[in-house]
Amino acid sequence: MVAAKDRWRVAAAQYPIDQLADWAAYEAKLARWVEEAAGAGAALLVFPEYGAMELASLDPATMGDLQGSIATVSALLPRVDALHMALAARFGVHILAASAPRCDGDGKVRNAARLFAPGGKVGVQDKLVMTRFEREQWMIAGGQCLTLFETALGRIAVLICYDSEFPLLARAAVEAGAEVLLVPSCTDSLHGYWRVRIGAQARALEGQCFAVQSPTVGEALWSPAVDINRGAAGIYGPPDRGMPEDGVIAVGMEGIGQWVYGEIDLASIADLRADGGVLNRRDWADQPGAAPLPRLDTVSLL
Numbered sequence: 001m002v003a004a005k006d007r008w009r010v011a012a013a014q015y016p017i018d019q020l021a022d023w024a025a026y027e028a029k030l031a032r033w034v035e036e037a038a039g040a041g042a043a044l045l046v047f048p049e050y051g052a053m054e055l056a057s058l059d060p061a062t063m064g065d066l067q068g069s070i071a072t073v074s075a076l077l078p079r080v081d082a083l084h085m086a087l088a089a090r091f092g093v094h095i096l097a098a099s100a101p102r103c104d105g106d107g108k109v110r111n112a113a114r115l116f117a118p119g120g121k122v123g124v125q126d127k128l129v130m131t132r133f134e135r136e137q138w139m140i141a142g143g144q145c146l147t148l149f150e151t152a153l154g155r156i157a158v159l160i161c162y163d164s165e166f167p168l169l170a171r172a173a174v175e176a177g178a179e180v181l182l183v184p185s186c187t188d189s190l191h192g193y194w195r196v197r198i199g200a201q202a203r204a205l206e207g208q209c210f211a212v213q214s215p216t217v218g219e220a221l222w223s224p225a226v227d228i229n230r231g232a233a234g235i236y237g238p239p240d241r242g243m244p245e246d247g248v249i250a251v252g253m254e255g256i257g258q259w260v261y262g263e264i265d266l267a268s269i270a271d272l273r274a275d276g277g278v279l280n281r282r283d284w285a286d287q288p289g290a291a292p293l294p295r296l297d298t299v300s301l302l
Contacts, residue, residue, distance in 0.1 A: 051098025
């Protein structure tokens with residue numbers, strides 16, 4: 001692997017769900033958001049879970065129907081991904097695109113996040129553990145495997161929303177070498193937001209790594225999928241030497257559409273893993289009954 005940059009800036013979106021007039025409106029919105037973050041010096045841009053559901057508004061005939069919305073957004077994914085690939089190349093940034101429902105050949109729908117590198121490569125992470133809403137109303141199926149992405153910025157894994165609340169997933173990524181965990185989220189209450197945020201901060205503590213949360217925000221009452229969105233973006237690290245005492249590197253104002261920026265210092269993570277005040281990453285195996293870890297694949301985006 002090419003040596004990663006030790007220090008770089010990440011941008012986490014507090015992304016509002018808009019009712020779009022047409023494709024051009026979406027294209028302009030996304031380009032504006034990417035240009036703003038790139039102009040602020042961000043090397044990695046993180047968009048939220050189900051942020052792509054705003055694309056359902058492009059079909060007024062089905063946007064008020066849950067299954068119709070899923071079908072509309074899934075059908076647009078090739079076009080959406082081509083746009084993200086072009087923007088990543090144009091601005092020289094990595095982009096975690098807002099996750100979207102993807103209709104697969106086996107007849108199942110999965111919640112897919114895609115990580116775009118500026119050189120044109122793309123990796124996909126499906127959500128693994130479904131919430132009740134996804135299981136019982138959306139009929140979304142879980143993915144099969146966690147992925148570690150080898151990038152020019154370091155080793156990155158993606159835990160989509162609810163996945164961040166399950167320690168063994170993050171632990172598998174950390175043992176494989178992950179230094180940064182991306183946590184795109186979509187929650188309709190502050191209870192949900194805090195569950196995901198607490199999960200992200202706990203995973204940063206346990207893995208002695210960074211965790212970056214990006215939520216949807218605002219109201220989209222036309223949508224049966226993402227009608228209410230609560231949350232704040234945040235960048236978190238382990239609360240230890242050289243980090244903020246509470247581990248909060250940056251956090252946004254809840255409910256406001258904005259970018260939240262933070263510095264990722266991979267050298268500081270290496271130092272803490274080697275000689276921190278505590279060594280959570282090393283000492284994981286000392287827990288009575290420490291469980292076997294899930295399967296993990298590695299994908300190079302270099």
